[in-house]
Amino acid sequence: MPVIEVADLVKEFSRPTRQEGRFAGLRTLLTREQTVKRAVDGVNFTVRQGEMVGYLGPNGAGKSTTIKMLTGILVPTSGTVTVAGATPWRDRSRNARRIGVVFGQRSQLWWDLPLRDSLWLISRLYDVPEARFRERQRQFSEVLDLGPFLDTPVRQLSLGQRMRGDLAAAMLYDPDILYLDEPTVGLDVIAKERIRTFVGELNRASGTTVVLTTHDLDDVEELCDRIILIDHGRVAYDGAVDELKTRYAPHRELVVQTDRLESVEGAEVVRREDGKVWLRFDPVRTPPAELVAAVLARHRVTDLSIVEPELESVIHRIYADRG
Amino acid sequence: MNAPTASATMTAPTSAKRPAGTLLRACLACARMEFRAALTYRTAYLSSFAMMLLQIWLLTVVWKALYDGRAEVDGLSLTTMTAYATLTTLQYQLVSPWRSSPIDQRVREGKVAVDLLRPVGFPAQMLSGQLGWASAAVPVLLVALPFALLIGAGRAPASAAAGFAYPVALIGALLVNQLLGLLLGMVSFWTLEVSGALMAYRFVAQFFSGALVPLWFMPGPVRAAAEWLPFQATAYTPAAVYLGRVEGLGIIAALGVQLAWICALGALAAFVWSRARRRVMSQGG
Numbered sequence: 001m002p003v004i005e006v007a008d009l010v011k012e013f014s015r016p017t018r019q020e021g022r023f024a025g026l027r028t029l030l031t032r033e034q035t036v037k038r039a040v041d042g043v044n045f046t047v048r049q050g051e052m053v054g055y056l057g058p059n060g061a062g063k064s065t066t067i068k069m070l071t072g073i074l075v076p077t078s079g080t081v082t083v084a085g086a087t088p089w090r091d092r093s094r095n096a097r098r099i100g101v102v103f104g105q106r107s108q109l110w111w112d113l114p115l116r117d118s119l120w121l122i123s124r125l126y127d128v129p130e131a132r133f134r135e136r137q138r139q140f141s142e143v144l145d146l147g148p149f150l151d152t153p154v155r156q157l158s159l160g161q162r163m164r165g166d167l168a169a170a171m172l173y174d175p176d177i178l179y180l181d182e183p184t185v186g187l188d189v190i191a192k193e194r195i196r197t198f199v200g201e202l203n204r205a206s207g208t209t210v211v212l213t214t215h216d217l218d219d220v221e222e223l224c225d226r227i228i229l230i231d232h233g234r235v236a237y238d239g240a241v242d243e244l245k246t247r248y249a250p251h252r253e254l255v256v257q258t259d260r261l262e263s264v265e266g267a268e269v270v271r272r273e274d275g276k277v278w279l280r281f282d283p284v285r286t287p288p289a290e291l292v293a294a295v296l297a298r299h300r301v302t303d304l305s306i307v308e309p310e311l312e313s314v315i316h317r318i319y320a321d322r323g
Numbered sequence: 324m325n326a327p328t329a330s331a332t333m334t335a336p337t338s339a340k341r342p343a344g345t346l347l348r349a350c351l352a353c354a355r356m357e358f359r360a361a362l363t364y365r366t367a368y369l370s371s372f373a374m375m376l377l378q379i380w381l382l383t384v385v386w387k388a389l390y391d392g393r394a395e396v397d398g399l400s401l402t403t404m405t406a407y408a409t410l411t412t413l414q415y416q417l418v419s420p421w422r423s424s425p426i427d428q429r430v431r432e433g434k435v436a437v438d439l440l441r442p443v444g445f446p447a448q449m450l451s452g453q454l455g456w457a458s459a460a461v462p463v464l465l466v467a468l469p470f471a472l473l474i475g476a477g478r479a480p481a482s483a484a485a486g487f488a489y490p491v492a493l494i495g496a497l498l499v500n501q502l503l504g505l506l507l508g509m510v511s512f513w514t515l516e517v518s519g520a521l522m523a524y525r526f527v528a529q530f531f532s533g534a535l536v537p538l539w540f541m542p543g544p545v546r547a548a549a550e551w552l553p554f555q556a557t558a559y560t561p562a563a564v565y566l567g568r569v570e571g572l573g574i575i576a577a578l579g580v581q582l583a584w585i586c587a588l589g590a591l592a593a594f595v596w597s598r599a600r601r602r603v604m605s606q607g608g
Binding site: 068071072073074075092093094096097099101103106107108110112113117120121124125126127153 | 345348349351352353355356359360363364433434436437439440441442443444600601603
């Protein structure tokens with residue numbers, strides 16, 4: 001059963017048209033002309049309960065705008081969104097209890113107060129019973145290791161600590177759906193890994209549905225089975241991560257450490273460096289085993305490996321193609 | 324944790340309304356947080372306190388000089404006048420157009436996005452937070468009051484009735500001020516930038532509230548304008564009640580005017596919010 005249903009979603013922003021020439025600033029202020037920009041242009045998708053979906057796209061593609069409509073912050077120009085049976089922007093209060101939201105760029109914690117106070121206030125806002133609140137706080141202190149900084153004012157926390165605090169805040173009232181908008185932006189490798197482990201565990205243990213936007217495709221590779229790629233406000237791809245790779249990057253590369261290799265049938269030499277040769281091949285036409293056998297038969301090889309395409313380069317290619 | 328029950332809870336047609344008790348608890352929690360946040364800036368807090376004591380002392384000196392040895396001007400004694408100045412200065416810590424709304428800043432910084440995610444309505448969050456923030460001034464007032472009496476700048480309430488009516492009038496003043504701030508803050512959903520307008524508003528509001536010059540010293544037309552504007556309810560009304568400038572039925576009438584403003588501004592704020600929520604544009608990322 002789909003828990004999120006999005007149909008023909010459109011969001012337009014209008015702003016006064018920038019005037020040029022003399023007194024441009026003043027005339028911009030007074031003009032009645034409006035420039036309309038379609039940030040989201042007819043998006044459709046559904047998310048099943050318990051799914052972990054990566055919602056990806058280049059900067060300005062309309063990712064965050066979509067998330068803001070899904071969470072009920074923005075009202076769309078047209079189209080419908082149903083989250084767990086409710087329209088988010090019409091039924092804000094009901095929707096609010098079912099979703100947890102983490103914005104990497106913007107904290108929901110109270111800047112001047114200790115993390116502990118923020119969590120307490122959130123428990124009151126979402127009327128979490130006192131006993132449940134204490135239990136959750138204990139759980140999170142353990143899993144996210146909040147203990148050392150529970151009493152530190154949020155403004156003094158490191159980015160990694162703040163993100164862990166934000167995650168705890170978002171999950172404190174047991175929402176069914178978690179939206180993560182660039183949750184690992186600016187974090188170091190260890191902090192990123194910690195966040196991913198937490199989210200993955202949450203999904204496995206509680207069946208929490210996760211919608212993730214990010215520019216770090218390692219997040220997606222590690223967490224999501226499915227991605228929705230949007231570009232210029234439209235869905236460019238919706239499906240499994242593996243399928244995306246086969247469709248947009250059908251080639252594999254065989255890296256061979258060898259003395260001398262001019263060419264091999266069924267593969268193309270794409271790079272040579274430090275006695276290594278990169279051979280690109282299509283695994284459907286040239287089975288990897290055959291290629292390896294062919295190379296080994298004719299050359300003295302000290303090392304060899306097959307390189308899978310990375311999601312990063314796949315997506316990079318898609319963006320480049322669409323220009 | 325909640326996997327097996329998740330689908331059941333999601334399809335259940337739960338009501339959007341929450342019991343009033345939990346809403347009150349949530350609002351009180353907001354107020355308490357802002358109260359504590361206000362106290363975290365200790366230097367600012369203590370210096371505002373010192374500034375206030377200085378201002379009370381200066382005002383008594385100035386009014387004494389203005390009275391120039393006369394006991395009364397326009398039938399008004401020097402003690403009443405200095406008590407008025409002290410009272411409005413003290414009240415100003417609690418009820419001031421300068422601390423009327425955090426909304427414009429939250430809109431500019433995109434923090435409204437987070438506020439709108441809460442299950443408690445945005446105006447309720449803002450108002451209760453503001454009341455909590457304002458009440459951080461109460462400890463200051465409790466210390467300043469004896470000081471004012473000590474330097475002869477204060478006076479006991481004019482009558483028992485005035486003593487009882489004063490706190491009511493003060494709460495009324497607080498609400499009128501906060502509703503005005505809420506209304507003005509919500510304008511930033513349309514304009515994004517209200518700091519210029521806010522500055523102008525604050526000067527006008529401060530003047531017409533009677534916090535600088537009491538209404539009884541204002542010339543006819545200005546006084547008439549002040550009486551028809553909501554600002555006098557934020558400073559002049561409680562001070563006039565305390566000092567016995569309005570008595571008996573006059574107190575009831577003054578409180579009635581405050582109540583009328585609270586209802587009118589509350590209704591207007593609800594209407595403006597119903598429009599503003601569709602206009603939310605969240606800044607950044």
